[in-house]
Amino acid sequence: MGIQVTDLHMLRDQLVVRRQKLETAVARSETANLLQLLEQVDRALERVDHGNYGICEVCKTSVEAERLFADPLTAICLDCLKPSEQRALEQDLHLAARIQAGLLPKKGFSAAGWKVAYHYEPAGQVSGDYCDLVQNGKDLYFMVGDVSGKGVAAAMLMSNLHAMFRVLIPMGLPLEQLVERANRLFCESTLPTQYATLIVGKADEFGNVEICNGGHPAPFHAGQHGVKAIEAATVPVGLFCDQKFSTTSLRAVPGDSLVIYTDGISEAESPDGAEYGVAALEKLLAGCRELASHELVEKCLKEVLAFRAGSPRLDDQALMVLQFVPEGVAQS
Numbered sequence: 001m002g003i004q005v006t007d008l009h010m011l012r013d014q015l016v017v018r019r020q021k022l023e024t025a026v027a028r029s030e031t032a033n034l035l036q037l038l039e040q041v042d043r044a045l046e047r048v049d050h051g052n053y054g055i056c057e058v059c060k061t062s063v064e065a066e067r068l069f070a071d072p073l074t075a076i077c078l079d080c081l082k083p084s085e086q087r088a089l090e091q092d093l094h095l096a097a098r099i100q101a102g103l104l105p106k107k108g109f110s111a112a113g114w115k116v117a118y119h120y121e122p123a124g125q126v127s128g129d130y131c132d133l134v135q136n137g138k139d140l141y142f143m144v145g146d147v148s149g150k151g152v153a154a155a156m157l158m159s160n161l162h163a164m165f166r167v168l169i170p171m172g173l174p175l176e177q178l179v180e181r182a183n184r185l186f187c188e189s190t191l192p193t194q195y196a197t198l199i200v201g202k203a204d205e206f207g208n209v210e211i212c213n214g215g216h217p218a219p220f221h222a223g224q225h226g227v228k229a230i231e232a233a234t235v236p237v238g239l240f241c242d243q244k245f246s247t248t249s250l251r252a253v254p255g256d257s258l259v260i261y262t263d264g265i266s267e268a269e270s271p272d273g274a275e276y277g278v279a280a281l282e283k284l285l286a287g288c289r290e291l292a293s294h295e296l297v298e299k300c301l302k303e304v305l306a307f308r309a310g311s312p313r314l315d316d317q318a319l320m321v322l323q324f325v326p327e328g329v330a331q332s
């Protein structure tokens with residue numbers, strides 16, 4: 001897929017800014033590397049003006065858009081890279097995957113009377129899904145999100161979100177203000193085409209839960225009286241700096257679960273192109289109240305896998321189950 005006209009304008013602006021920075025640097029010290037970069041920027045700007053920016057110089061097909069965002073000087077598609085260049089890129093990917101794996105919460109996490117299990121799986125080597133758990137005082141904060149784009153660029157945005165919430169949560173802001181602050185920082189630190197859908201929640205030892213939804217699929221509350229989607233009309237994070245957010249509250253009783261997922265789960269496809277769907281997930285949850293959080297995660301994944309019946313996983317998948325199992329209450 002080629003790049004959009006608005007992205008082309010944005011990338012051209014980026015190139016012009018970089019050109020100015022390079023010229024300033026060259027004026028101070030004329031190194032071979034700086035001159036070479038300057039020449040590459042000029043060649044890229046020429047390609048924009050001639051209407052062939054984003055077209056591979058070797059095979060004339062489209063250069064991958066996410067690679068252009070990561071490096072606007074990219075002039076050759078992945079398939080046309082030399083073997084040594086492909087190896088270097090693979091090593092970068094391995095490194096990015098290791099960095100990302102290090103950001104995930106520990107398995108078997110529990111806090112404030114909540115037992116949490118999750119599954120996190122990139123479609124490629126790295127994922128644009130975001131998944132984190134933070135205990136702050138007596139509260140448990142949980143985050144699940146999905147960043148726009150794919151590959152390393154999306155993984156870097158995911159780590160950006162991770163770091164932001166880790167810094168913001170200890171400030172103890174009301175939940176909607178926490179997300180508003182994160183939204184502003186995200187807007188200021190990313191490109192205009194980048195955004196994220198996001199669930200940010202807070203749960204306490206009494207079963208009180210607050211959830212803020214930024215354009216993400218509605219999570220489920222699997223309770224005594226059935227499964228309910230926690231609906232909210234919201235817009236993703238990173239689109240508008242002055243966006244306001246609101247929260248939804250609920251009260252969980254022992255044994256209740258919250259189930260949060262990314263669209264890699266609900267939009268998993270069968271070999272004939274059918275979608276797994278939110279309704280199927282809801283139905284599955286309705287029959288699983290007796291399961292512990294990690295068993296529920298396993299059961300969901302098994303069902304999605306069976307539904308796909310061998311067709312390739314196209315999108316990153318994340319699934320988180322938080323079960324309220326306060327101390328002193330045996331789980332039936």
Ligand SMILES: [Zn+2]
Nearest residue numbers: 056059077080
């Ligand atoms: Zn090519």
